[in-house]
Amino acid sequence: MSHPPITVWGRASSVNVMKVVWLLDELAIPFQRIDAGGAFGRTRDPEYAAMNPNATVPTLVMPHGYTLWESHAILRYLCRTQPGGNAFYPEAPEARADAERWMDWTLASMNEPMRVVFWTLVRTPEPQRDMAACAAAQVAAERLWRIADAQLEGRDFIAGAFGLGDIALGGFLHRWFALPIERPELPRLRGWYDRLLERTPYQTHVAVPLS
Template sequence: MRVLGRASSINVRKVLWALDELEESYDREDWGLPIRDPKVPEFLALNPNGQVPVIIEHDGFTLWESNAILLYLARTRSSLMPTDDHAYGQALQWLIWQATELNPPWGYALNALARKTPGYDDPAKIGESIERWTRKMEMLEEQLSPTTAFVAGDSLSLADIVLGLSIHRWFRTPMPHKAFPKIEAYYTRLRQRPAGARWMPDKIV
C-alpha cells in the first residue's frame, strides 16, 4: 500500500497509526504543503480535492478522506472496530464527533499559538477558540468511562485513534489547560502503545 501525505498532518497520522496497529506494511510519500504541493495534476487525478491523505492499494484502488480510509481499513482487515453492535455504534459516534464537534473549535487557537500563522493574532478570537475547545474537552471528560480502557469498550478502536490525536493536539498547544484527570489517564494509555507513541510525539502538534 502507498500512503500519500506528510506525517505532520493529523489526518495522515490517523491512517498511519491504524496501519501500524494492523501491522500492515506501507510506503509513505510526502505530499502536502509546505513539502509538496498537492494541487498539481498528478495528485488531483487521485484526489480532486487536492488534500491528504490518499491511499493506493496493491490492486490500484485509490481512496481519499481520512475517516473513509479508516473505516475501509477496519472492514477489509476485520479489525479496529468492535463486532458488538452497540460498541460499534459507540465507536462510530466518537469517530464522527471528533471530526464534526471536537476539531472545529481549535482552528484559530492552533494557528495563533502553535503554528504562529500570520493574521491569527486577535486576542479575543484566540480566547473564544480556547473557550469553545475547552467546552468540548469538558464533554469528553464527562463521557469517558472510568471502568473501560477505551471509548467503546476494552479494545482499541478507530475512535481511540482519532480522539488520541486530538487530545495530543490539546496538550501540545501552548495555552492554559484545564485539568482533565480521565482524559489524561486515557491519553497516557494510548501513548503507551507503540503506534500511539510513534504518532503522538512531543515534537508534533
C-alpha cells in the same frame, strides 16, 4: 511478482495523516508514506488530483490500484479489509455505533476549535495571530474535552475497548496536552492520554513535537 505496499500520501505533521499511519502500524501492515500537502505541495498536481480532487491529505493507494480519500473513510476501509481490523472496528451494531459516534463528533465538533487553537499558536507567526479567536476556540474545545472526560468514567478508552474512536480523536488529544495553553484538571482525560502514550504506534506517529 510482488505488489507495492500500501501507500499513504500526506505529510507526517497532518493530524489526518497521523490517524491512518497509526492504524496501519497498529495492524502491523507495511506501508510507504509520501510527503504531500503543506510545504511539500503536490496536492494540486494533475497526478494527485486524479486520485483526490479535493487537494487534501491523506490519500490511500492500495496495491491493486484502489484509491480513497477522507481519513475516517480510510480508517473504516482498512479495518474492514485488513487482518485484525475488526478488533478496532467491531461488528456488533451498538459497539460499532459507539465508535462511529466519536469519529463523527471529532469531525463535526472537535475539529474546528482545535484547528483554530493549533494553527494560531503553532503555524501562524506571532504578529499575525488572532488571539481573540484563539481564546474563543479554546473555550469551545475545553467544553468538548469535558464531554470526553465525562464519557471516560469507568472506561479506559473513549468507546470502551481501544479502537477507531480513539484513533480519530487521539491526534487532537495530543495537541491539547502539548499546546502552550492553560488547561483544566481533567484526570480521566489525562489517564486516557497516558494509556495511548503506552502504545508504540501512538508515540511514533502522533505524540510528536508540534509543527
